[in-house]
Amino acid sequence: MSILFITSTRIGDAILSTGILSWLHEQYPEDGITIACGGPASKVFGEVPNLEALHIIRKQRNHGHWWQLWRAMVPRKWRVVVDLRRSAMPWLLLAGKRYSVPYDRAGRHRVELNASMFGIPPQNPKIWTAPEHRETAEKLLAGAKTPVALAVGANWAGKTWPADRFAALADSIRQMKAFAPGAEIVLVGGPDEREAGAALLENQDGGRVIDGFGLDILSTYELLKRCRLMVANDSAMMHLAAASGIPTIGLFGPTKDQHYRPWGENGYVIRTPDSADALMARLRTDPASVSTLMEGITVDDVLAKIAELESRGAIPNTRQA
Template identity: 25%
Template sequence: MALRCDAPLLPMAVYNDGLARWKLVIYPPVSSGEKKATAEGLTSMLNIAVEVLVRRAPADWFWVHNRWKTPKPDFLLSKYRRGIVLPKGYDGSRLQPFNLLVRSPNWLGDACMAMPAIRALKQGRPDMRLTIFCQANLKELWSAVPEVDAVVTKAKKEGISSVARRIRESGYYDVAVLFTNSTRSTLELKQAGIPRLVGYHGSLRSRMLHQVCPEPVSYKPPEHHAYRYLRLAKFCGAKTDDPGLFSPTVPPTGAAGEGTIRVGICAGAEYGQAKRWPMDRFAGVAAAVSVQWPEVEWQLFGAPGEKAMGETLSQMLGNVRHRNRVGATTLTELIAELRACRLLVTNDTGTMHLAAALGVPTVSIFGSTEPVLTGPLGDRHRIVRHHVPCSPCFKRECPFGHYDCMTGVTAEQVARLVGEELGKGLVLA
């Protein structure tokens, strides 16, 4: 209205001036400091003026409504009709934080697929303080994500009451968003006294949630797990159409010794044998590629429980230039070593998703699982699979015992794709 009428905005306050006496004070007009004032600029300056009035006599300030109420369900404010404006140069750390707790998925791969949703949540409001609650083995991963302000962990077999107490002791949270579906994870947050819980209905937990995100209709095409997490963020009010949400968490360095090209191999898969391509095929790929690319040094990666697998694969490689790092790295060290790789040759594993999150290209072998649902995110990844009538079955072990979906993929196929990707890297360099 002031802009339409070209009228000044005058901050006014009524202060107590003794028994049954009050003083009306009119302050100078507010100005946005711009040649052409905007409603957003004037509003932000008016808020600063109100802060000055309140600080002069806090006892005289009368709160007529809950000014800082949290909208429901869109508490992230990106769709909030009042909008968000901060004055130029304003220090956002002065804002009273909105404390959000996110219950992370338990698996490394799922956690990596949830990263775009974490970015969307963090961007949802300027006062956001985002804390991740996760299994202890994922602490190093989430600590490396710039959008995460704090990490709270739990042990695998820790009791519900103990976990709830740990959450309470870590601070106050306005809302918790659950990327897990279990009733137990909901009980932990419920007992922690968090006033608003948000998630999918999961198993037997709908009554404990304050906001239940609807599932997609069944007749639509299957969606990638990353978009399932993003839908939950959108339900909370986040904007999810920004391509930057899928940017690498920590960009790859490609650093290696002079004249050396590092290529990773992840031949394991903790989920089960059905996701593992035969080790002799990995060895065959390394041998074939090394003939054309003698400067390649192969890096063997894997989980602590896969050390024996790493030793066996190392023996198969023989004189092929390689380093066996299976079970020998912390998660932080694995991140650093993956970043130095030009490429990763891998099964459908958490390491594959970690490489994708870091922006490292992959050649990924799929068999019992479906890349449409859990493939690496981004356009720099090559999928290799051999279709059989029973694939994908999503089983840990092949019901028929012969793993045709995996053995049908040849070392020659994968070696050709690896060579093509290395050639691209050479051109780009």
């Protein structure tokens, strides 16, 4: 029999759902898995074990995308249907077991909320890759000894830390004893985020910058696994780094870190002095301020957190394999 797993359109949410997917595979190791998700998120799942099909959900008028999914899935009986999008689909299909993610009334992290469907402990995200993704990462990092990753983009301007601060952070990281004699700065994100990283790409005083913009998700994951540290806006790249297990510092302003902090024992948060609710209220009253919602975080704030992690021995001494 087979499992139907309905998950997000957004890459970050899809990454956070992979722990449940891994758990399902462990419970039913012989079952095929069909994944229904948005186009961007589908790139996360290309190497999932026992993957039978990826169904891309493309939003249509009058909920037509759900009828399209139903028509594709109704001919068969499913052992388990899991729905992280709270649609009626689990109850419109023939299935042995049905699960739908509950609404959050307790301020839980999305990983915790997903696990609550099954009454199990939170499941760490898991990304599956292939040898070609590992080879791509190794090629990009050839000769790098102290790679430090930065993700300068996000899916909207309001939660994007100013690019000039990322550039100043990179300069300072190169001078830190923890990364001597000079870190290689690894930039990751979508191709549309390369412009935000222009200052880092063009002006690093001779320091090495590794351009990972536009790399596919699975190769980016392997790239991040080999870095010593990640500093990122609240974004898919942040969740990908946290899933890889490297120390990941997430920068938060108008989004709630209690829901979306980088998950795992190596995940850390720096947030603006103002709460997410206060910043969103400001945005509603003054939409022109959208580009300034992250300015409450200073470069010194981030450097202090890195120094703290280094003093605790939380940053590995060498490049990760």
